[in-house]
Amino acid sequence: MVEKFKTYLKKYFPIGLRVEIIAVVILSVLIGVIFSTRKTIVVSVDGRSKKITTFCSTYRKVLDNSGISIGPKDKVKPSLDSRVENNTTLKIKRVVKVKVEADNKKLNLESAEDNVEDMLKAEKIGISKLDIVYPSRKHELKKGMNVVVTRVKTKDIKEDRPINYDTILKSDEQVENGTKKVVQEGQNGEKETVTRVVYQNGKEVSKKVISEIIKKQPVQKVIAIGTLTNYTPSRGTNLNYVESLQMRATAYTADYASTGKNPGDPAFGITASGTVARRNNGDYSSVAVDPRVIPLGTKLYIEGYGYAIAEDTGGAIKGNRLDLFFDSSSEVDNWGVRWVNVYVIR
Template sequence: MSFAWRWMHENLQLVILLAIVSLALSFMLMVLLNVTAKKEIALVVNGQHRQVETTHRTLQHLLDEQAILVGAHDYISASPLSEIKDGDMIRIDHAVPVHVTADGQTKTVYTTASTVQDVIKANQITISEHDKVFPSPDTAINGDMDIKIVRVEKKLEERQLTVPFQIVTKEDPTLAAGKEKLVQKGQEGVVIQKIENIFQDGKLVSSVMVDKTVQNETKDKIVAVGTKKETPQVTVLSAKSPDMATTTKNDVTFSYKKVLKNVSLTAYSAEEDGIGTKTASGTRVTEGRTIAVDTKVIPMGWWVYIEGIGFRRAEDKGGAIKGNKIDVYIDSLKEAKRFGRKKGHTVYVIGPNKPEAS
């Protein structure tokens, strides 16, 4: 056995100890080399890319080295306590505050979401079909943004409306003038409307009629109005007709057979073409005495007293003198025209004899 082998045999324990120490030193050297070796890490902070070199072993040490703070609401792609390796990519998104108003309440939330829709989803806010979101769901998030959710509710309502009937008049030639007769009773109509009421956050903002049904038809009230002109009843006067009463006019007291109300007065003159000086009764026209009358109302030759005019005698007649109308004779055509037409006179029909003052 050579000297070396004999020595190793005699000092086996020492050899083993030296081997263990050698291995430990090698391991420590490898660890030291690994710790002190530079690593290239890709950092993406709020969407901004940058490459950094570090000799640190954990992510937290790298963040401290780069003065990057990570809050409770921020997003980080790996645990700060995890070891980093060369070529790793670390993503960090810092949360921003946004103000969300919904259901009458406003709260501030911190989010790393990229759109309004993501914020709504992350906060478990339910959006119905008709609800409105401001700004629109696809709007990008920025700090201190206001997000408002308007609750929209549609409700159908039925309304019953009464439609009034119209009154329709129709002329009836078989009915006396001034008389009325009910032909058809009026009936109110009933209409059922369907109204869509739209509420935003509980407040009514619009009402629209979406349907209409006629429940009862409207019937007009029809009234017949008489147009038939009745032939006036004419009382035929004679000297034997009884007196109605006695009155005094211009200091003359007389009895009369009849009183005519609302008599219309006109005047005529012998100077007019076609008017002669002889009356229909055969007398000569005389101003202050002669009048033309409707002999069905005032008998020919009878005296009358005209309020505002005086005593006159029915001595003439004319085609235009009908009913309660009297034509007073005046010599002057100019004065006759000036007389014009006078209405509303009262006339006392006396008889064939002129009253005389007592």
């Protein structure tokens, strides 16, 4: 290509003009080379920018020629040894001085990291997820900052603990009033607990039960409280009762006037319970009651009448009333109507 160019010059241009043309071509080539190696970049140092025109091939040479020094911990992007690209920005972040308290040590450090967490990693100060870092891990690193790392550890302690049994009281009509009787002894239960203890810098700061497993249920202690009250009739021995009532008492016999039945009737003298109505001095006699007040079969002691058992009912015996059985009309007439104290006995 060059030989053809020389031949072309010799054939069409005189020697003087040829020299001038060659000089112009060489100059053009030189100018092209110069412009191809000339680059303009922006150097930003901690946010302050400066435009620099350079012929250097790497950013390190650009900074050296510009008198811009780089410390060992300063951060530079792109890297110092990468090739210079036209119209790029070289970012330089200078270190700041910070203090770090961790593991019973106080350190004076320099760092150009963006936040607290990155600084600690760069300084090989490991932190766990539980550790407390102040200021926060993502807090922007600033000059003069004091960073405190509190080491946090937990320990789970497993132990068996007793479950205290409850004591319950229940009324018992079979036990004399005011008397206590242990019906069932109590037994403690057992549970397995896991307690989490939290330590900060080796010192215990809190503990909390995080789980409980019942291994044995407790057994209640049952104490019977007697409700059976003592009563002494005017004649006879003491008797125990569970309830006392004041009731209006009338009297009846098995005759037609009282029951509407005559001798020979299959139901003559038969109570609502199916028993034969009877009057037993010193033993249980038949009485008629309202079953809603005194259930049939209930044993009673009636002042002025004696022991009785609720076996019968009557159309007029409603509510707080009872009808006492006698063997004769004269006894019925003699009783009449009166208010009496009635004791429910067991």
